Amino acid sequence: MVSPLPADESRPLENLHDWEEDLLRRYPQPGDSDSPFTDPAKKHHKFRNYEAPARDSVREFYRLNHRNQTVDFVCQKRDEYLSLNRRRMGIWEALEFLNTLVDDSDPDTDLPQIAHAMQTAEAIRGDGHPRWMILAGLIHDLGKVLCLWGEPQWAVVGDTFPVGCRFSEKIVYPEFFADNPDSRVPAYQTESGIYDPGCGLDNVLLSWGHDEYIYHVTRDYLPLEAQYILRYHSFYPGHRNRAYDHLMDDQDREYFRWVRVFNPYDLYTKSAEPPNVQQLTPFYRELVDEFFPAEIAW
Numbered sequence: 185m186v187s188p189l190p191a192d193e194s195r196p197l198e199n200l201h202d203w204e205e206d207l208l209r210r211y212p213q214p215g216d217s218d219s220p221f222t223d224p225a226k227k228h229h230k231f232r233n234y235e236a237p238a239r240d241s242v243r244e245f246y247r248l249n250h251r252n253q254t255v256d257f258v259c260q261k262r263d264e265y266l267s268l269n270r271r272r273m274g275i276w277e278a279l280e281f282l283n284t285l286v287d288d289s290d291p292d293t294d295l296p297q298i299a300h301a302m303q304t305a306e307a308i309r310g311d312g313h314p315r316w317m318i319l320a321g322l323i324h325d326l327g328k329v330l331c332l333w334g335e336p337q338w339a340v341v342g343d344t345f346p347v348g349c350r351f352s353e354k355i356v357y358p359e360f361f362a363d364n365p366d367s368r369v370p371a372y373q374t375e376s377g378i379y380d381p382g383c384g385l386d387n388v389l390l391s392w393g394h395d396e397y398i399y400h401v402t403r404d405y406l407p408l409e410a411q412y413i414l415r416y417h418s419f420y421p422g423h424r425n426r427a428y429d430h431l432m433d434d435q436d437r438e439y440f441r442w443v444r445v446f447n448p449y450d451l452y453t454k455s456a457e458p459p460n461v462q463q464l465t466p467f468y469r470e471l472v473d474e475f476f477p478a479e480i481a482w
C-alpha cells in the first residue's frame with residue numbers, strides 16, 4: 185500500500201536514512217552474498233524501507249532537490265554558513281547533538297546517527313586503515329546538523345552535483361532538472377558551463393548539503409585525504425559515475441582515490457547490529473582529541 189506523501193515540503197522523507205537506503209538500491213554491493221539484494225530473506229532484517237512508500241518519498245525528495253539547487257541558492261547557503269559564526273562546539277558534542285535527529289516514527293529499526301558514524305569508522309578500523317581515515321568515518325555525516333538548524337532535507341542530504349554547468353544525465357532522476365530555473369540560463373548549458381575545463385573541483389560550486397559544510401568546519405584539522413572524503417562522499421555522479429572528470433584537476437584525480445576507498449564503508453556497513461556505543465566511546469573520544477581542539481567553529 186502506498187501511503188500519501190507528507191504534506192511538509194521540507195521533509196518529504198520520513199527519515200533521512202531513506203536517502204542512504206535508496207543509494208543501496210542504486211549501488212548494491214557487487215558479489216556480496218550478504219547483500220540485501222541477493223538474499224531477499226535478509227533484506228528485511230538487515231535493511232529497511234525498500235517498499236514503495238520509501239521510494240516514492242525519495243522521488244519526491246529528489247524532485248525538490250533538483251528543482252531548488254541553483255547557483256543562486258548554493259551561493260546564498262555558502263554565504264550563510266561558511267563564515268562559521270553560528271556557534272562553537274566540540275566534535276563529540278556535535279555527534280551527540282546530531283543524535284537528537286532520530287525520527288521516532290520508526291523506533292525498531294532506526295539506528296541513531298552516532299551508530300552509523302561508529303559502524304562506518306569501525307569497519308575502516310577493522311581493515312587496518314590509518315587513524316585519520318577512521319576519524320573521517322566517524323565524522324563524515326556531522327554536516328547533517330544543518331537539519332537541526334532548520335534546513336529542509338533536500339538542502340542537507342542527497343547526491344551532490346555541480347551547479348553552473350549542464351546537469352549530467354548520470355545524476356539520479358535527471359528529468360527533474362527541467363524544473364530547475366538554471367536549466368534556462370544559457371551560460372549554464374555547456375558541459376563545463378561557467379567553469380574552465382580541468383579547473384579543479386575546488387573552483388566548482390556543488391549543490392549545497394552536509395558534505396560541503398562539514399568539510400569547511402573541519403578542514404583545518406585534517407589531512408587532505410580526509411578533506412576529500414568529507415567534501416565529496418555524496419558526489420556520486422563524480423566518484424561513482426565519473427560524469428565530471430572534465431572539471432577535475434590532477435589533485436582531484438589523485439585524491440578521489442580515497443573518496444572511492446571510503447564509499448563502501450559508508451554504504452555497506454549499515455547492519456542492524458548496533459555497535460556498542462558505550463564501549464567504543466573512550467577510543468573515539470581519544471581519536472577526536474588527537475586531531476581536534478575542545479571546540480571548533482560551526
Ligand SMILES: [Fe+2]
Nearest residue numbers: 324325417418
Ligand atoms: Fe553523508
Ligand SMILES: [Fe+2]
Nearest residue numbers: 300324325450
Ligand atoms: Fe554516511
